[in-house]
Amino acid sequence: MKLRTMVQMMGGAAAPAYLAAMRLMTPVHRVAWLAAASKHGVLELLRAGPRELGEIAEALDAPPESIEALRTWMRHGVLLDELHDDGHRYRLHGRLARHMADPAHPELAALAESLISVHVAGIYGALDHLRDGRPFASLDAPxxxxxxxxxxxxxxxxxxxxxxxxxxxxxxxxxxxxxxxxxxxxxxxxxxxxxxxxxxxxxxxxxxxxxxxxxxxxxxxxxxxxxxxxxxxxxxxxxxxxxxxxxxxxxxxxxxxxxxxxxxxxxxxxxxxxxxxxxxxxxxxxxxxxxxxxxxxxxxxxxxxxxxxxxxxxxxxxxxxxxxxxxxxxxxxxxxxxxxx
Ligand SMILES: C[S@@+](CC[C@H](N)C(=O)[O-])C[C@H]1O[C@@H](n2cnc3c(N)ncnc32)[C@H](O)[C@@H]1O
The missing domain is CATH 3.40.50.150 (Vaccinia Virus protein VP39)
Known part of the structure; x- marks a missing residue:
């Protein structure tokens, strides 16, 4: 890659703002991944021990045609350092994944789920609702x-x-x-x-x-x-x-x-x-x-x-x-x- 291309990719004089914006990706992906892993029982399953992809698909009741997408989704957990993949099986690795899987701290997983379903949905959707004069949908009470x-x-x-x-x-x-x-x-x-x-x-x-x-x-x-x-x-x-x-x-x-x-x-x-x-x-x-x-x-x-x-x-x-x-x-x-x- 030419230096000029790199500089353009980085936003030129706005490079610090580009970097700051890119750094937001990891925490947003981390909380979304953890919330989904909690909601669908993946954290609980892996807490019981390492699992192969097929076992995870079976626990999720995912059809065979979804396996490759599931592998990609699991890789996201590995990229975030929340999972470890030894080539055969996945196990919990990151501090957040391990603590959220622990039944002694159920409110941690609930917080991750609410950050996505209440906080992100609420902040991102608020102005749509306000401009249309529509009320928000009811809260996810559980x-x-x-x-x-x-x-x-x-x-x-x-x-x-x-x-x-x-x-x-x-x-x-x-x-x-x-x-x-x-x-x-x-x-x-x-x-x-x-x-x-x-x-x-x-x-x-x-x-x-x-x-x-x-x-x-x-x-x-x-x-x-x-x-x-x-x-x-x-x-x-x-x-x-x-x-x-x-x-x-x-x-x-x-x-x-x-x-x-x-x-x-x-x-x-x-x-x-x-x-x-x-x-x-x-x-x-x-x-x-x-x-x-x-x-x-x-x-x-x-x-x-x-x-x-x-x-x-x-x-x-x-x-x-x-x-x-x-x-x-x-x-x-x-x-x-x-x-x-
Ligand atoms: C945020 S939770 C608080 C639960 C508990 N008091 C606590 O502090 O952990 C509020 C609870 O009130 C219930 N609730 C809301 N409106 C109610 C009403 N009109 N009558 C009875 N319960 C209601 C909700 O379903 C929910 O379970």
Whole structure:
């Protein structure tokens, strides 16, 4: 190649920008490849041990005519250094591939999948939707529920502070997702009884199965339904709305919070943990996506939540920022004990 051709290929005076743009290729391909490998079970398969191409095709149920394309796709994993190919079999090699395949860290794979299906789709598609005035399609609820597990330590801190550790008590988790928090609270207090409400029937089935496996089915029940239309005669010591507020349009939030508050017994508390407007790229991405879904809405402002909690007859404390540098808040609001007459 002539030097002049090379210089032209590199953009001439714009060479540094060309190089910077080309360097974006590897991280984009890496996350797309890992997300697909996670979604289709390739990481899980290789975690069990090295596999030949034919075994991978069989596990994927791929027809014989797809084998060459599959080989090329596997080569992409090798080029990214996430796989090793000894000429016969593939094995996991890269740090990300190995950790994402590890069932101890399911939220890592969920994050890779959401970077592609939520973040990339959301940022790239936002202006199409905005210009057409079309709302975004609904979120990939199972992936979002899996990613939200990354914030679980914050919920554990809030549960530790506000859910009784000893003695009989009742907990209601609205939008309970995988039931991880119900499980944590019930294992912490053997006399706690918990109820989870979850809209998505598939999540309800897997959550009930997980609670059953943990021998908690008798103390931690899950009901399928939309909390907005739910009829519940019971009252609870603690009601939680963890990572849930933005699933409702702004105009409905006051009524949703009032309904949640109506299930708090005298002396009990409503706990809200939520991403709020502002913060980092991750938060702003959520704000962008939820703002564009007709049946949901933008991330809330903490002050608006405080007012809605007050309007619901509760006594809110000042919002507490739970992650340094991030607009991720916990709000605690109590229902006063009735005075004895
Ligand atoms: C982001 S996940 C949070 C799960 C869990 N609370 C956590 O913090 O890990 C929100 C969950 O709320 C559920 N959800 C959304 N709208 C709901 C509604 N109207 N009634 C009940 N559940 C709802 C979603 O299906 C989803 O599983």
């Amino acid at each position: 992936v979002v529920a899996r990613v939200s597990e990354m914030t679980a330590p914050v919920m554990r801190e809030v549960i530790d502070a506000h859910v009784p550790k000893h003695g009989p008590a009742r907990l209601l988790e609205l939008g309970c997702g995988s039931g991880r928090h119900l499980r944590y609270a019930c294992e912490r207090n053997p006399e706690l009884e918990a109820l989870g409400i979850e809209l998505d029937p598939a999540i309800v089935t897997s959550t009930r199965r997980a609670l059953g496996k943990a021998a908690l089915a008798d103390r931690a029940r899950v009901r399928q339904g939309d909390l907005r239309t739910l009829e519940l005669d019971e009252r609870f010591d603690v009601v939680t709305m963890f990572n849930l507020v933005y699933y409702f349009p702004v105009a409905e939030r006051g009524a949703v919070i009032a309904k949640a508050a109506s299930w708090v017994k005298d002396g009990g508390a409503l706990l809200i943990v939520t991403a709020c407007r502002g913060g980092t790229l991750a938060n702003n991405m959520m704000d962008l996506w939820f703002s564009g879904i007709r049946e949901a809405g933008p991330l809330p402002e903490p002050e608006a939540l405080v007012q809605q909690l007050r309007d619901a007859g509760l006594e809110p404390e000042a919002p507490a920022r739970m992650l340094p540098g991030e607009a991720y808040y916990a709000l605690v609001a109590r229902r006063q004990s009735s005075q004895p007459t």
